[in-house]
Amino acid sequence: MTINGTDLQIAFCGSAGDGTIAVGDILKQAMAMAGYRVIAFDQYPAEIRGFGKCVSRTRVTGEQVYSMKQQTDILVSLDDSHAIPHASEVRDFGAVIYDNAPMSLMMEGEHISGHLQPGQIPYALPIREISERATGSNRGRNMVALGFVAGLYGLQQDVFHTIIARKFKTKPAAVTKDNTAAFDAGFDLGAGEFLFDEVSIGAPPAKAKHEARMLSGNSAVVEGCLDAGIEAYFGYPITPATTIMERLVTEMPKRGKRALQTEDEISAIAATIGAGYAGVRSATATSGPGLALMAEMLGLSVMAEVPSVIFVSQRGGPSTGMPTKTEQSDLNLAVFGGSGDAQRIVLAPTNVEGCWRCAGKAFEMAERYQTPVIVLLDLYLSNRYETVIVSPDERFEASSSKAMVPAKSGEKYQRFAKTDDGISPRAIPGQAGGIHTVTGLEHNDLGRPSDQANIHMDMSEKRHNKLSKAVDHPGITITKRFGDEGDVEVGILAWGSTFGESLEAMMLARDEGIKCAAMKVVMMSPLPEQPISEFMDSANEVLLPELNYEGQFAGIVSGTLGRPVNRLNMVPGTPMRVDDILNEIRRLAGREAKDAA
Amino acid sequence: MTINGTDLQIAFCGSAGDGTIAVGDILKQAMAMAGYRVIAFDQYPAEIRGFGKCVSRTRVTGEQVYSMKQQTDILVSLDDSHAIPHASEVRDFGAVIYDNAPMSLMMEGEHISGHLQPGQIPYALPIREISERATGSNRGRNMVALGFVAGLYGLQQDVFHTIIARKFKTKPAAVTKDNTAAFDAGFDLGAGEFLFDEVSIGAPPAKAKHEARMLSGNSAVVEGCLDAGIEAYFGYPITPATTIMERLVTEMPKRGKRALQTEDEISAIAATIGAGYAGVRSATATSGPGLALMAEMLGLSVMAEVPSVIFVSQRGGPSTGMPTKTEQSDLNLAVFGGSGDAQRIVLAPTNVEGCWRCAGKAFEMAERYQTPVIVLLDLYLSNRYETVIVSPDERFEASSSKAMVPAKSGEKYQRFAKTDDGISPRAIPGQAGGIHTVTGLEHNDLGRPSDQANIHMDMSEKRHNKLSKAVDHPGITITKRFGDEGDVEVGILAWGSTFGESLEAMMLARDEGIKCAAMKVVMMSPLPEQPISEFMDSANEVLLPELNYEGQFAGIVSGTLGRPVNRLNMVPGTPMRVDDILNEIRRLAGREAKDAA
Amino acid sequence: MTAELKEPVYLEEKLKDIQDSGRLDFRSGSLPTWCPGCGYYSMTEGVTNSLNELGLKNENVVCVSGIGCASRFPFFVDVYGFHTLHGRTLPVATGIKTANDDLTVVVVGGDGDGFAIGGGHIPHAAKRNVDITYLLFDNGIYGLTKGQTSPTSSMGFKTSTTPYENREQPLKPLMMVLSYGASWVGQAYAGHQHHLAGMIKKAIAHRGFSYLHILSPCVTFDKTDMTYQNMNMAVRPLPEDHDSSDQMAAMIEAGKTDAPGLGVLFEEIRPTLSDNLDAIATSAGADIKAKTAQAAE
Amino acid sequence: MTAELKEPVYLEEKLKDIQDSGRLDFRSGSLPTWCPGCGYYSMTEGVTNSLNELGLKNENVVCVSGIGCASRFPFFVDVYGFHTLHGRTLPVATGIKTANDDLTVVVVGGDGDGFAIGGGHIPHAAKRNVDITYLLFDNGIYGLTKGQTSPTSSMGFKTSTTPYENREQPLKPLMMVLSYGASWVGQAYAGHQHHLAGMIKKAIAHRGFSYLHILSPCVTFDKTDMTYQNMNMAVRPLPEDHDSSDQMAAMIEAGKTDAPGLGVLFEEIRPTLSDNLDAIATSAGADIKAKTAQAAE
């Protein structure tokens, strides 16, 4: 993908104890403050004990991008044994920075220096020594390395100082001092080194109109919830969704709102629905196994037409699967999980800003269409950081609930009445003149149980028809086409986090002269049939890449539209490689596939 | 549908207290004993209290049929208020039998006599009076009416005597005597009446080689379980599956087997999987809401490759829905319900014999392919009775488990090894040399947790590939084509109980000169792609009728094959009307639709 | 089967017939569908009277039911209602109460709903001291599904799922709920309607989680064990000197399931879930009082 | 990200390094992955020794775990194992026992696994008297998911999900399990390893449902509440005259959570689930003895 101006991807590798994640964090905060767009994805060890490998990757660009790059520009090793497997990711003329006198004794072959490719530029530095000199301890190694990178590439030293001070402001002053000293020592060293790299750092783009926030997908969900006025949250911890709850239980009470850890996922969704029935915006968050447990309750939310919002961050499945790996294999469960004809709204954001927007819109939609709304993230999206810029004028509707029309005296409230716009009037406990009972049984317009054929047929139609309006919901783009206009050789249909890599691959394919377009689909259910159909009409071949084995979205697209797509499926537990998509595009366009870099 | 020889459908209508169901029961038993094929479907009141309407319908034929007829030949009213709505179902020259002096005072218009169509033949009898004369009480009204039908149509009086005696053998002798007397009084009256009806009763077909059993779908499941050697059953009551458990807890202990009511559906499936892991054939049964609760556990059965068998009898949904109405709307849940790529086997029998066979085969398949197998019935199939004739030579495999190959000493047992036939060797607790741990986490060939990309990719492939072998499983027909061979105007693709009505409609369409074929699909997952594709290739238009709103099987067929089908969906809570299917066939074949009878 | 397509007959219409006949006298617009003589009938009277006497407004009361013969209760009273899923009343009620403290929430359910499928939720509703009232109708059987064994079925009882006899020791709900730390625990009997009505009122009046165990014969599916006849003989008032602030004394009484003691076994006042959530908001810096004042405007 | 594609490093290989280093001494082929100092380590020693002393064959033992830091225990011992789902150990174990009485089934799990998500199953395993041993490691926190509040977290405890402090009253597992009618109930402490090992042995030896509550500090996520330091001060042996056949005496001891009494709180012998299922088969006319004899052939 051709990015105007700056485009630099930096990876720190080490153990948790090395401060790998911390230093990556400072880098992204600083670059965001400097005005760049940042996207970053850290990988943590799966084990409880912190002896596992950490990788912190940050991509700094001049304009908004949708994914990490496949190749690394700068690799920093804080522990060679963890960095070696990543050496091959560094591009030609990319920098590899490592300690020339590592922490522990190592055998021949255990040094990263022996694993570099010709063309990669090694910077073997006395990192530990510099740290000891600057701070009296080796604990500043990570900061020395970060300073070196900043100095070498000419990044803004002052914003780093600001961010370091901010990060350690609750710690004793000496901590800030030592970290700054280590950073500066590294910076001086880097500034004096020769930069072989062809890439230059452009000035940050013109200051955006609105403040950039540095958010992970999960924290964007939290911001979306708060911005939409969430009143009640119920959740049960599960990787990779737990951090949503952890932030909400911290933030909501500050605003006088209520968040509660429940005894399991069934109670979490049940309480969410209970609160929704009582008229407040409520939500829960989980991952695939928890969503499986919620399937019965989702049906109640559908049948009783009570709003609920469910955030689901997908991880490797089936079953307990791979809790700390990413995957897109809970789509079928999200769309079809429930007994009976239990259609619901499913949104899948493609980037961090989308997480914010989908979160807020989920509350609007749940309320307006009186239905469960599932927002489907995945571990990659939940945990990756991006700079998010949203206009403060963009607000979510404070209430989108259909107003109550009190029953005439002596009459019963028609909670499930058929109306012109297909949506029944709600009533909330506490409102006089609106008394009614909702139920999981089929029921008539009053909410009274009925198993008459015509009532069940009409009500089924009502429940489905109202959802079809959601594809026109204001303020959210549910499909969007990128790339070449008109007829193309290959059209890529992509969803969720994989859209980012798809877009990147599409751009590269266009650079190679392939006529190519990509469509992101954000609303997975009900499927926006018309724009997808039109997109498919315009493409010679349609490619649908997704991180699952069965081709779940491909099945839904073909199942709904009755037409075939080319599937690209894999389940590595990591984001899809741009090269894999690119090769598939080439193949479909009749070009020769190339070896992956 | 043209049936050679006998084809008579008799409906009794009344309240539960009228003995409606009892007399229907005697009729079907007697006709089965006489050597006819019988298919029968009773409808009970939904309320606990027995004041609701009962309808007992029985179709008696010379050869195997797959559904009830849409039209009734003989309607017997034991309570006019309940019978009136069914009067229109009676065909020309069909008989309507009712009491000329009913039990309670009635208004003008409340008598069924006022609701008959020209052409229907009324038999207004002094039913109560005859009962009182024959037995001294009005409690024999149902038997008088039954006797009248038998006499009028010349049915075998002696088999009725045998069945009546059998039915009341645990009661005081006077009960049999009175019931027989009432029956005989009715019989004599009927034999003396003039039969306007054009239909004659053929002699029963040549005695079948093997004994006919009169079974409901649920009791056929039970027989299938017992015949397959079920060792452990765990269940939680839910309509319409409860009778499976009620029969198994009665029958299994007689054979020294163990059946247990658990605290909920999650424990039922968990215990089923536990018992499966411990090496015995185990099962559970539920309906849609219970299956929704089992979704997480199904994933464990998939991932840990532990066999489990789940019978699901569908009812109206979503949510609690319509517990006493039939529907086919849990297919998506059965096929897709679970997190991750959790493919499993789903079988859907189309008639009562199929319930028996699918039940037995489910155990074979679960064991052979080390997977959950869901057998999907619906209320209509669960509760309807049919004569089932199976050769006693037809046996289920006693064990189809892949044998263990003990680990060499000092080595670990490779429970999840890749093998030539794609299926790993099992080992059962208690077996020396087979020690291993199974887990819901992704794992390597030893069963040790792993989240390496290549392991997850290989294991996902293994779990899916092994299932594709199930389409060739011996002893079960997973798809079958009926009707015209070669290219046809309309091909009907049908599943579950709706296949019966589809076949009936297909036959009628052929009678009208439409080239037409129908395919029943019994294996819903993995989908038998090749035969379905070929069938679709041979049809100008493909029609897929199913009792759900969303077109769930249509979505799966299109989703898998990437091609469209014509959907016919409705959710009346009752079986699909043959006429509705027939009209759709006509429309697709370019003929004019006709009004439903 | 066109018959299924005819217009629905609403229960209201049927009710008129029956009310005119003078056979029944209920306060809501709908006809209870329980079997004649069922213990559940005592509920309608008891709840409606209590709500009335406590001076509550109809629209400020929510009745939550699960699945079982109690399911339809919300339809028989003129308050807001939520007929939820089998076993899930308490978490739904917790959600309602979390959303709006001002509502009075009454939960009704059976022994299976509560102690089989819903058994995991009771400890947590009790521990959190959610300010709701839980009326549990224990008939020792599954009524709605027509007579299977329940967690409180007695040993030796024959049902459709224990045709050879139930050999499992029944659970003791009162001991369980006491062990969970419920802040109000009482026992009543559907055969003693007047006492029951009083207990329902006390249970609703209690601020916190109140659990009322109601022994309630299923006249249709239990002809041998928990019949009115047997229960009339077995029940007794709690001893006069029973100290309802003493958890262990309550536990001892709760253990006497052969001679169930009717009355308030235990009561204590401690912060409710809402109190705690407000306290948390206050520690987080929110001005809860201001919020309440605003709401009152 | 080709790195993810490299060959797996089996734990066994790592173990060898460590065993050679002499730092650890475990009986199985795999390396426990608990944090150094975690209470869970006491389990490996206690269980393997007990199985050995009870003369059981490895292949006749099944270890069942749910999800939590206990999950991986089955991988660390040389017996059959089933690592099930969060909260579902007991029903899976019930299935295993129903299928094959001859197996010794040991269930391990945490306080969240047992009393939050799995809380509905314990009453029923206890009531049925399934002949299994349930070792519950109570650390008052969710360890595996990195430090959230659990049903036994103490009041005032700050965790990632109660950042302002936990205000819910903790559950009292021992009282609960006693109220369920468990036939063997004991308490031990991971800091008293020798006593714990003896208790594990007794629990396994008991015929019926045995519940052993093990107080087990989480050294990583709890630095303030259930620490070794605090627990060392709090625990005490049960009084010498404690009568373990007296359920109410046990209940009183179980209530003293500030000073947890270590030892056997309660034990009784009554028919197990399998005994009952056999009795049912016998009433149904099956010849169970013949079946057993046949199996023995």
Ligand SMILES: Cc1ncc(C[n+]2csc(CCOP(=O)(O)OP(=O)(O)O)c2C)c(N)n1
């Ligand atoms: C998930 C689920 N499982 C099972 C059922 C079927 N079901 C409905 S009510 C009931 C038991 C009712 O027993 P109880 O709670 O004791 O209430 P009762 O009718 O005896 O008052 C069952 C098993 C259901 N509706 N949903």
Ligand SMILES: Cc1ncc(C[n+]2csc(CCOP(=O)(O)OP(=O)(O)O)c2C)c(N)n1
């Ligand atoms: C259905 C489901 N929900 C949530 C989780 C996430 N989860 C795994 S372990 C755990 C809690 C562990 O706490 P505890 O049982 O106390 O065990 P500990 O780790 O403290 O020993 C949770 C919430 C899960 N794996 N599955």
Ligand code: SF4
């Ligand atoms: S079945 Fe039993 S509990 Fe249910 S309404 Fe009838 S008598 Fe009452």
Ligand code: SF4
């Ligand atoms: S997180 Fe806590 S419970 Fe888990 S292994 Fe570490 S110390 Fe033990």
Ligand SMILES: [Mg+2]
């Ligand atoms: Mg009950």
Ligand SMILES: [Mg+2]
């Ligand atoms: Mg814990």
